[in-house]
Amino acid sequence: MRSGGRVILVGAGPGDPELLTLKAVRALREADVVLHDDLVAWEILAFARPVARRIAVGKRGGCQSTPQAFIEQLMLREARAGHVVVRLKGGDPFVFGRGGEEIAALHAAGIAVEVIPGVTSGLAAPAAIGIPVTHRALAHGVALVTGHSADGDGTPPDWDALVRSRLTLVIYMGMAGADAIRASLLAAGMKGSMPVAVISNATRAEQASIVATLDTFVEAARAGRLRSPAIIVVGDAVGLASVDLAHGMPAIPTRAVM
Numbered sequence: 001m002r003s004g005g006r007v008i009l010v011g012a013g014p015g016d017p018e019l020l021t022l023k024a025v026r027a028l029r030e031a032d033v034v035l036h037d038d039l040v041a042w043e044i045l046a047f048a049r050p051v052a053r054r055i056a057v058g059k060r061g062g063c064q065s066t067p068q069a070f071i072e073q074l075m076l077r078e079a080r081a082g083h084v085v086v087r088l089k090g091g092d093p094f095v096f097g098r099g100g101e102e103i104a105a106l107h108a109a110g111i112a113v114e115v116i117p118g119v120t121s122g123l124a125a126p127a128a129i130g131i132p133v134t135h136r137a138l139a140h141g142v143a144l145v146t147g148h149s150a151d152g153d154g155t156p157p158d159w160d161a162l163v164r165s166r167l168t169l170v171i172y173m174g175m176a177g178a179d180a181i182r183a184s185l186l187a188a189g190m191k192g193s194m195p196v197a198v199i200s201n202a203t204r205a206e207q208a209s210i211v212a213t214l215d216t217f218v219e220a221a222r223a224g225r226l227r228s229p230a231i232i233v234v235g236d237a238v239g240l241a242s243v244d245l246a247h248g249m250p251a252i253p254t255r256a257v258m
Helices: 023-028 067-082 098-107 123-127 159-165 179-187 217-223 236-240
Strands: 006-011 032-035 053-056 084-087 112-116 143-148 168-170 194-201 209-215 230-236
Touching: 006 023, 006 067, 006 098, 023 084, 023 112, 067 084, 067 098, 098 112, 123 168, 123 194, 123 230, 143 159, 159 179, 168 236, 179 217, 179 230, 194 217, 194 236, 209 217, 217 236
Parallel strands: 006 084, 006 112, 032 053, 032 084, 143 168
Antiparallel strands: 168 230, 194 209, 194 230
């Protein structure tokens, strides 16, 4: 056992092991305990030392999830035992990863903590099919939004303000509430012809996507059997998506359904 237990919140990136940062790899090689999300690829977990304990503490929509309070108590217990704990999260710890909650709990308990950012799927997924989320002529900014509340869990985003902003909208966890998201955007005045992309399992070998419109994307995603984890991208810049972009991996090609 080592003295001076501490916790490192590490972003594992969107899925492709080659998008893991060097600093994240170094942290994994130092860890005594790795508390990891369900969606973290085994190739990434393989960077941990062979003697490190790997504990799954996943959260996935539609499935039984590990309670957040339990995760925080587990981090505290292991750090107080003198262990180096890596809390390995898909994407980035501070982008819909509950990293803010966890760092607050650790600080309150006097536990040393470090944060290593990761590539968030909200930026990696559009890039994987050639969508620039910002563009001088089409989008002066981007908004990262959770769609989880669209299925009745929590306060929904201010869709009216988002539509008025004319920013590219990148919606996480929106598949279950896709119908409600579409209805909200249309009610807020967004045109039905606005380009929309859905990217499932971005950067992974099983990546699949569709490019459609606000009027048609829900049905197109269902027809393509796209499932979570998936990112929904809404905005004029989606029209720049490449339907035959080479990913360097055996991915299902993006299909345009306009």
